[in-house]
Amino acid sequence: MSKVIGVDIGGTKIRMGVIDAEGRILAERQVKTEFPLYPHLERHVLLFLEEHPDVSAIGIGTHGFVDPQAGSIVFAGDMLPGWTGTEVKAPLEQATGRYVEVENDANCAALAEAKFGAATGLGRVVCITLGTGLGGGIIWDGKLLSGGPHGGAAELGHMILYPNGSRCACGRLGCAEQYLSGTALVRRIKEAGLSVTPPELFELAETDAQAQKLVADFTEDLAIYISSLQAIFDMDMLIIGGGVSESASAWIDELKRQLAKVLLNPLPVEVAQFENDAGMLGAALLVLDR
Structure with missing residues (x-):
């Protein structure tokens, strides 16, 4: 059965869950958003992966303007200081050995409502x-x-x-x-x-x-x-x-x-x-x- 990790990055908290093909949340974790954001994100994704090593890929939803092809943050306002210009996809793929996609969080919400909601x-x-x-x-x-x-x-x-x-x-x-x-x-x-x-x-x-x-x-x-x-x-x-x-x-x-x-x-x-x-x-x- 296909299982992936979905990560939602907000201004105050990061939520991550193991999700199956039917959209069921099989496990989840919530941590406080801390800065600098990328190393904090990578550390907690790796910890989550240790508990759930059988996931095939990781999707990241984040506040801000996102270049989904490059998997980088084009612009993020004061809510996520220092996030503008951050490369996310390439370093996270290297760290986890999993395929990674990055998108804007509201786009992710639209996907969820159109598929399951x-x-x-x-x-x-x-x-x-x-x-x-x-x-x-x-x-x-x-x-x-x-x-x-x-x-x-x-x-x-x-x-x-x-x-x-x-x-x-x-x-x-x-x-x-x-x-x-x-x-x-x-x-x-x-x-x-x-x-x-x-x-x-x-x-x-x-x-x-x-x-x-x-x-x-x-x-x-x-x-x-x-x-x-x-x-x-x-x-x-x-x-x-x-x-x-x-x-x-x-x-x-x-x-x-x-x-x-x-x-x-x-x-x-x-x-x-x-x-x-x-x-x-x-x-x-x-x-x-x-």
């Missing part, structure tokens, strides 16, 4: 992840759309939503990530003078007019953003994952009301099924079908 069997799927940042992954005719000369394909968080708006970590003004991520929600709440977390905001919106306006503004921006994605991709389904999606039951109806005003055509919008496991499962899928 909310979009199983669909050919054209866009997945957005509303977490610390705003990530995107695109499945086009069953294949992952990724790479590009700068590793920036499907960096959907860097579509400009508000020209001359808030400064993004990429250096430009008004990127969607500055309005539609968990971090953006925290900023919006602070600017409104409220002292609640995003999940508490959605609860408060049931009774408080100011909170209701914040949620309405957030869902309207998200609807406009999704309608732009539909105009480009005309996808079978849009999937919303990431930490903010865990509160989706409180705001998804409002989003669908806003979408009805701006969509070109009907579009199924679903919440990701895998939540925290999506990155790890998708990373495994990079190498499972080899």
Whole structure:
């Protein structure tokens, strides 16, 4: 039976799991993200391999712009300091003796949802992840759309939503990530003078007019953003994952009301099924079908 290791590298933790061809997580390990990142990653992958030597390959999903052909990190922001420019594939293959693939974490989440999750069997799927940042992954005719000369394909968080708006970590003004991520929600709440977390905001919106306006503004921006994605991709389904999606039951109806005003055509919008496991499962899928 084919077994591989899927690794999900985030700003605070690294999760790795042994995954089989049916997408089952047979074993897993979680460690704190530490810097410099590459030697820390290699050390823990080798320790995990000692316990599970029968795996055939390793898939890595990571925050940032990735060159999947070279298996290197083109750009990573402040969340992973020192990660920009790091070669991952070649040194990890040499250290482990296993085939290695490297991809953006949101692309991995899209792979997982299209293969095993909310979009199983669909050919054209866009997945957005509303977490610390705003990530995107695109499945086009069953294949992952990724790479590009700068590793920036499907960096959907860097579509400009508000020209001359808030400064993004990429250096430009008004990127969607500055309005539609968990971090953006925290900023919006602070600017409104409220002292609640995003999940508490959605609860408060049931009774408080100011909170209701914040949620309405957030869902309207998200609807406009999704309608732009539909105009480009005309996808079978849009999937919303990431930490903010865990509160989706409180705001998804409002989003669908806003979408009805701006969509070109009907579009199924679903919440990701895998939540925290999506990155790890998708990373495994990079190498499972080899």
